[in-house]
Amino acid sequence: MATVTSPPTPQTTPPAEAASPALTGRARLILVVLCAAQFMVALDFSVLNVALPALGADLGLGNSGLQWAVTAFALPSGGFLLLSGRIGDLYGRKKLFIVGLALFGAASLLATFAWNPASFLAGRALQGMGAAAIVPTGMSLLTTTFPEGPQRDRALGISGTLLSLGFTIGMVLGGVMTDTLGWRSTMGLLALFSAIVLPLAPSLLPESRTPERPRLDVPGAVTVTGGLLSLIYALSTAAERGFGGADVQVTLVAGVALLVAFVVVESRSASPLVSLPMLKRRTVAFGNLGGIVTFAMMSTVIFALTLYLQETLGLSSFATGLVFGAQGVMSVFAGSLAPKVIGRFGARRTLVLSLAGQGLLTGALLGIGEGSGAILATVAVSLASMCHLGAIISYGVTVTSGVPDEEQGLATGLVTTTQQVGLTIGIPLLGVLATTGDSLYGGVRTVLVLDTAIVLATAVLVAFGLRKRA
Template identity: 35%
Template structure:
């Protein structure tokens, strides 16, 4: 091999295989997103067979979300330092092994331990995978297509979790929702070294451990507070204490990052308006979609009395709309721009969820649910794609991992906060209706309607933020151009 070939960067040397590599990376991301939702429908069966009470069952979800959301920023920084491919392989290996352990266990304690390892492994692989995508696709047009597929995979994973959770639980039992990760994970582990070049160098700077500890502790405390608040109440001592700890640690993290020589999350990254806007949008998208799927799944099973299989299959139109939009969004972004595409998709999502809020307690799928599902699928799929592309726009290669970890963190934390807030709103509305003599199905339907409307409000707020950040970016460009013109005039006078 010539010396010139040896100097090629990892992205360039992998160019012939980059689309195959994208499929492999997207499969891993699909598993990560899928696992956050596929377990939901299996919980009743799982709880019955493992003799777990309702409180313990909620921790089957929380045990995954806490380390996943809490360690994403650290995972992104570790991948920047030790190599994106290396951390990706480590993450997918841990994820597959923990999935096998979860499926084989007959103990609630070991199941929760396996879920913790799953979440921590996902926090390693998710930012590393997205960083590899941005490095593999340097051409703007190809990157737009790749991120379009990536964003669609994230949206499809959320929907597919509900669909596959019902199918697998009904057909093969609850362990199958974990076992499905194993063969796909093994395939990804084998294919990655064949398709993606080895990391060329490591960043031998000291790791910002104080920053890592404070931000991880802050996120874990926040998610824990929100999870506990659903059961213990928003004013309980545990909820307030954890929320206070989260705030104090967040302030400490910002202070540490401001003065750290090699910060875990360089604060200057937020000077990049697309990064700021994309993360704010993804935060709200995460909250809206997580609340939506929670309410929709429970509404179908508790109000419409769908079984797990039927509840899953009714998500097919929504998933189909996501798949179709994946091929269209890059062209829309090229024609309209990322911001306009994102704002339009959020408005479309909001219209779909408002339409869904009119579904009655005896809804017909074809009449009341099919239309909103398709509109929501189109809006959600386009929003995921555009927000992801916006959030990593203009980021240097040596910060690709942290930018990727940041957008994933925004989605996960947004989902946790959105679910907690919207679930509380739903409970308040349901109790109010019951106290006025409304039947239980009607009261539940009324509560879920408020969740759908709340998801629409979050989407509209996201659209407003997109317009605001776009306006700030435009104003900054005008000011920069004005300064350039002034310097030219001064040079001419001199």
């Protein structure tokens, strides 16, 4: 594939290739490398969750320390996404992708051999920094390598499938590995993934950057990174302790204030980190709205169902893993189906239909009972996940369609920031309701009602926002 180092042309591949979803052998290898890296990061989101009790006992981490085992990764991985995407645009996406892989692998080794809480948390934070570099640059390399149309739709479909599958497999694999090999094996697996992918990237991936070299928007970078870091910290901490703590309230206010300041800075900057005209694009604004809601609400459903299956129905960790394993199988099927649906109905309609399906199937989960409901939960969450994956792929296609190659890093940075923020805010905003009511069962039902209403309302908003004007 051609290196994007000159002003973009309407077509980066011959017309016949752009019109066909068939991929060349080299294109398949590029896709394998990019998707393997995305899968590795998705695995990191969940593989450690089941291992937290064993990790805490081994390293002497209390409950607050266990929360930081998750938060230490979420803070940098979400907070630095936009900045990393822009740095990749300006100085080379391939270079930053490789740096991110190397940092992620080294950090995973540090976490694997951690000798005390500080060394482990440092490894997790550096993993987050590596992920912040890998995710937006990997997505940018994908969208600039594969031309808009069937090839890009197919590539995004495979990437979205592995993203969802990585999160699901991590939940199942984390328990198995912790029971058989110990919690350190979960971090060692990530180091092994990085060691396999890293040597392939330099020779396979094309370099890609913007043709000009504008100055980096430092005030914009400081305000948006500080705002996202503050917001993610506040919401992650609130998931454990509620919103009553002074640190939560201060960082929540600071996060909102910094993001407002970011908008003001960008409106006056000669070389903004985020182009406000881009944010005014209906496809970008409403596409990302659909993305943040589908991620936030599905993560909340999984959290609530995990509690329900184990605490209310008394299922074992292994049996609960099988429920989400079935969800993963259906996600793979949805990943192969979604590009065809997008090709037939368009990304915008597919996004609306997928959100509506996710909302309706989440509502179907209200049929679960206090004494039974495992089968209904398995079927409904698996079908809801198919719609969820359709929404993931179609919102990515919607947001990046029509965006010039020199702004793809920014567009995909927004896509991945939406993904990270969605995964972060869902459980603090709604998931805590499952554990704060009079009964767990009643709390789970409250979560499902609100989740259903939010997703269906978003489907209506996106439908109106993305409707074609006469």
